[in-house]
Amino acid sequence: MIQSDSSAESYHIKSYYAATTIGLRSYPKIKESERCDVCVIGGGFTGLSTALNLAELGYDTVLLEAKRVGWGASGRNGGQVGTGMHWSQQELENKFGAEQAANLWNITELAKREVTKRISRHQIACDFKSGVLATAVTRKAAAELEKNAIYLQEYYNHAAIRYVSSDEVSEMLGTSSYFGGSLDTSSGHFHPLNFAIGLARAATDAGVRVYETSPVRAYHKNLDGYSLETNLGAEVRARYVVFACNAYIDRLRIKFSRYIIPIESMIVATEPLSAKQASELIRDDVAVYDSKFCLDYYRLSADKRLLFGGGEAYIPNLNVDVARTMKRRIIAVYPQLTNTRIDYAWRGKIAITTSRLPSIGRLFPDVYYAQGFSGHGVALTNMVGKILAETIAGTAEQFDVLASIPHRSFPGGRVMRWPIHVVGMYYYALADRLLTRSFG
Ligand SMILES: Cc1cc2nc3c(=O)[nH]c(=O)nc-3n(C[C@H](O)[C@H](O)[C@H](O)COP(=O)(O)OP(=O)(O)OC[C@H]3O[C@@H](n4cnc5c(N)ncnc54)[C@H](O)[C@@H]3O)c2cc1C
Structure with a gap:
């Protein structure tokens, strides 16, 4: 049952969702520099799902969120857990061929199941x-x-x-x-902010170190990995990096942001x-x-x-x-x-691509990004997080299906x-x- 939690409004933009959170926790700012296997940047569905799956696979994971978990599109959206992508299957077949279209379909079908699986496994009260x-x-x-x-x-x-x-x-x-x-009837709808809150709880229970109000302002390549510099002075050193900042990436100017x-x-x-x-x-x-x-x-x-x-x-x-x-x-x-x-x-901000298909890729072998779900991200982000985690753990086939969607920069x-x-x-x-x- 929905309960009102007005304290949430000081954490999130004022919305119906922020006024009806369940189990809201706040996470600390990062104060000291630290090391980990993987640093995930962004605490929306993409980042939370990636971090949760990584922790379950045994990776020491830090998640840095500029504002609050679920503060971006993930905590403000229409809550529709939809089937497929922006294009129909016939359009995907015409553009990419039958096999690739079928692969994309399988990923989007698994995405809906990933959401309902998480809801029941972690008992997330989000009115699905x-x-x-x-x-x-x-x-x-x-x-x-x-x-x-x-x-x-x-x-x-x-x-x-x-x-x-x-x-x-x-x-x-x-x-x-x-x-x-x-x-x-295989699609559905839910309270997205409560789902994000539940995913963050599951991630921390699995061992992810979540930091809020800890924006990343720059990242550098080192001899042994990457360092993520935060606005607070502390930095995170990681072997792998996942950018899950979506439409809110604005100040972090990175090559892939031109696709959205x-x-x-x-x-x-x-x-x-x-x-x-x-x-x-x-x-x-x-x-x-x-x-x-x-x-x-x-x-x-x-x-x-x-x-x-x-x-x-x-x-x-x-x-x-x-x-x-x-x-x-x-x-x-x-x-x-x-x-x-x-x-x-x-x-809320939606990140769109020129094709309206998601933009997912690798910057370097150890740096990944996922963005531009173009209004179809509620289900898909959750599967993409799982795929990114499995890719880092060495199972790359599904990642390659998504990464093969060609993207043009906005002119x-x-x-x-x-x-x-x-x-x-x-x-x-x-x-x-x-x-x-x-x-x-
Ligand atoms: C109003 C609205 C309605 C929508 N309705 C639907 C719908 O009904 N169905 C559907 O499928 N999709 C819908 N969408 C799209 C869907 O919400 C998104 O595709 C999805 O939530 C994207 O999740 P994300 O984790 O990639 O991005 P976000 O949830 O936006 O998360 C990105 C996070 O990164 C953080 N961040 C950014 N830069 C930094 C930095 N430098 N350091 C640290 N953190 C950083 C941000 O603070 C933010 O919390 C809607 C979107 C909006 C805005």
Whole structure:
């Protein structure tokens, strides 16, 4: 059951998640220099999962987090533990061939199992529920969802997915906004910050030394490994390094950060709804996302609030009124919520790549990075952490599958890559509006 823990708000940005943490611990700042086998930088799902798996494999591991465990995207997101990647399997097959597409599919299927395995093994109270419904805002998108569901059933033996007609979507969601959908019962949703808190507890129980408010400001190669310099003066010397900083890497300028740019997504939580009202909105308590380029995603929390996200912002620190912007988007789907109060409003950074597929690789033989999950990282980060740990321990095949995805730098160099991308994004956002108007 969810309990309120207001002290969490001083650690994290103000959000529904921070107000409802369970078992929050704080971890010390690093005060003295130390040595370890592996230093993981970043305490989101990627870093926590990597560190936990490494400790279980017997590696002496230190995790350095600039703010708090789960402070980044991992503790702020829509909580959807989804199937697959940004591309459909057919698109992956066309680009990379059938074998590679199947390998990627297997990794993403294992990713969902990795999440549920961790929840039950470490008894993480994070309100996991099954079911994600993708909805179509145009007839064309509905036809694509149907085609994709049939394809996954036939060629990937994925019985958990089925096409849902527009009438059934209306019954499930109490809105006539959609032309159809596909329901995947192997996907699910949860309280992401509580999951991160649970992973950190499991990691420390397994022997990982977690340090919070300990930002890494530089790293150097030595004769016997690497040294990570922190802002606090203390440094960590390690044989292996894993960068798991994602969209929050900004000040650490490293070669691989040119493969990503940060965009912001917004989320709000309404006041708690009555059980009747909640089931009229989302009958089966599944998570929902729509087919727009700048998509809406939503679900109910354990205490029956509507958590509604979307409305990507391409200009960081812009003074957007998140609650007002998102209320407009909610009312477009659920006009019956016009008088419903918004209790929490927050934003988070998503790291996207040019292809919208994750950017995972090696800088040197002993330095790894994983980033750019492009809004599809909740499940995948957890599998990537396991793969990175196993790679360091010497089992490299799955790492090579992910590392073989080619990535282009964002055009424009360090200064211009972001403004050039913003123009492109606005083009697609405009196309969303025109499409939904002409087909809807
Ligand atoms: C609003 C929002 C909604 C989303 N919804 C979904 C969803 O529903 N489903 C889905 O699959 N994905 C979703 N995503 C994406 C998903 O949350 C991410 O892909 C995933 O959490 C990335 O995890 P991570 O560990 O790689 O990065 P993060 O969780 O961002 O963690 C990176 C960490 O690195 C730390 N760090 C950075 N630099 C340093 C440094 N120099 N020293 C030490 N530490 C450092 C940061 O403080 C941060 O805590 C969403 C993202 C956002 C922002």
